[in-house]
Amino acid sequence: MPGARFQELAKLLPPDRWLTRPEQLTAYESDGLTAFRKRPVAVAVPESADEVIELVRACHREGIPFVARGSGTSLSGGSLPVEGGVVIALNRLNRILRLDPVLRLAVVEPGVVNAQVTQAASAHGLLYAPDPSSQSICTIGGNVAFNSGGAHCLKYGMTSNHVLGLRAVLATGECVRWGGASREFVGPDWCGLFTGNEGLFGIALEVTLQLLPKPECFHTVLAGYRTLEEAGDAVSAVVASGLLPGAMEIMDALALQAAAAAVHADYPPGCEAVLIVELEGPREAVQIDRIRLDAILAGSSPVEMRPARDAGERQAIWKGRKCAFSAVGRISPDFLVQDGVVPRRRLGEALRRIVEMSRESGLRCANVFHAGDGNLHPLILFNGREPGALERAEALAGRILRMCVEMGGSLTGEHGIGVEKREYLPDMFNTEEMDCLKRVRAAFDPLEISNPGKMFPVAGAPVLSRPGLHPLEAAGVLSRE
């Protein structure tokens, strides 16, 4: 590694666990937000929590910026490297340290993949609820850093609602343990504050996750509608009924077209929108609630209703939904995924305005969204080889974000601010509030070495842009949500 200040760092791991050659670094230059890339000085591959602690302490002593990274699926550029800094790759810290079916918890290292927790829990009839679309590849460390969501947030909350305890090394080198096996705590909610810190406080080394009993019974319905408005009205009717579905998702025509092409998902013909509603619970309750749900949906003028008749049909419905983002990659060379939130009652209005803005900018926009919690995922399609197209796509994305904030919503429901939306954070928080957030950050990281350049606006040159699918995405391994 170049430079004297890296020498102390270099000594902490054997040479074969430092990646420094250009061809080794390429894979780490970018994450799920492929429009941005930066080359780190080196990538460290620690194998234990102690090694991570020593690396962070050395970075602190030498003032070297670091970026923790799991599978690099961030859609907001959360794990984009820092120039002149190192990447700490946590994939080898991938042990499930404890799985306690009685206390219903798992203690895991940060490199454990989300779906592996679910798999391990499943053997005991338990479930890890947060289910981002990238769950087959994204890691718990990244989920904690960005407070990841998924399709079941309305009922079960986000990652932070499932983190019971944390062991972490802060950017100052301090090691902390917060919370533990109990679902209750006294004193301030440190785990709550740490979750969603976007890597700006430090690195989680051990995470205690709550597990839930698997729902006994599901009732999943796919309903097709002639217009997006009708699908939105159906969501309002379900909400007004007092039912609490586990998930309510909408896909628009362009997203349906993409999913149909990618996984041969079969949707009712002639539909501008498809709504997926899922009930879950003890069989006695679901048997009664499903009659009400079916009646509400039947009264919402669907073109067609398809209740899943068995587990296979349910899986097929979800497969089409969860692949939607990467599927869009098949109908457009490039796309940007947005993650704004609007009050649910303004969904219809928000979608109409997105259609108008998309028409004005001359770019197509596919919509996939968590209708139950007003979380929109507009996918802006563009061709990066066309001069100015990326800039137009980014401008459209910015207009959509500002609209969400104006409507009383949020810049991000689950992807985080990262690099992508950092210039927009002051739209949500005034100067004094921004100052408060910065003071909190400075308490954890006075040197600004832990994932700098994320969340807060940065003056200076924009990062390099590169259009195109992430290599993992092109291979169908990674999907964006």
Next chain:
Amino acid sequence: MSAPLEPSTLDELAEAVRSAPRVIPVGSRTHPRLSQVDAVPIGTGRLRGLVEYEPSEYTFTALAGTPVREIKQALGDRGQYLPFDPMLGESGATLGGTVASGLSGPGRFRFGGVRDFILGVRFVDGAGRLLRMGGKVVKNAAGFDLPKFFVGSLGRWGVLAEVTFKVFPKPAASRTLRLDVEGMEGAVRWLREASVNRWELEAVDVVPGGDGVVMRVGGPDAALEPLVEDILGHWPGEVLSATDADVLWGDLAEFRWAHVGGGLLKVPLTLDGMVALDQGLKAAGDVRVHYSGGGNVAYVSMAAGMDRGAFEAVLKAQGLTGLALRGDGPLWWGQRAVTGIEPTLKAALDPESRFPGMED
């Protein structure tokens, strides 16, 4: 203690913080030990009322001094509720106090506690600035999650002005069961089963006295009969009448079972530690304990004038921490680990130490 300042607008609240070198927010003092410090109290009682409530959004925003009882009424009128069963509502607890104390009731078993339903806060920091953090929509990941950090903050980070919560539709009906168990071992066996079973219980508690497990199940009315039958097939017990159920949950929420004039502690724990804690506490003196949240928390009431040392020793021996809600003893009992970041972060939010510290 000085007479409380009683601001009636948010500007006056900010002014109140700046008016004295040391201040402490108080609601209706339903957990008096938490604010029993040498500081000028800032009462939030005049900051009262719903600011926004849109049932279709599953959210509401209210001023911090709004009584929980009023909120429950307003939500109930629209078929909604706070699933974590806020405590001490009939005793006058405020929303701000509910957040700052971090107390959740028996219903936290199903969907989580105060921390899992708070979405946003407005607060006045130590420099007298009125700041908004979090959001008003059910899903939001922008900025650090300071709203959660106010849960259990005991008024030490600042004074809450306004809070936004997520709410859920209230199940159409519910049933409360009391099960026959033998001793604490029997209760723990039942809690273990209830915790992983398919029934999706709303609450599973062990009532003070030690040999009664009570639980609540909610859902569509017609589903509850077969569910209850299934549960009672596993374990003998009885279904309480609606009136008896209301009295039972009301007594638990208001701590009516606790000693008059004694101490009251909140002690987080796990199912694994229940039997040992129970034995230890009972050997130490005249105590009554309510185990709540499926065995994740114990509320321990001690008779006035009890020997503190013996209780302290039990908690320490089991590595547990207690927070005193009532009584004249220390605020923290047993082992409380303080990390180095805590005073640093406190200074970031309150540079002039206008609010007391966690240890004061």
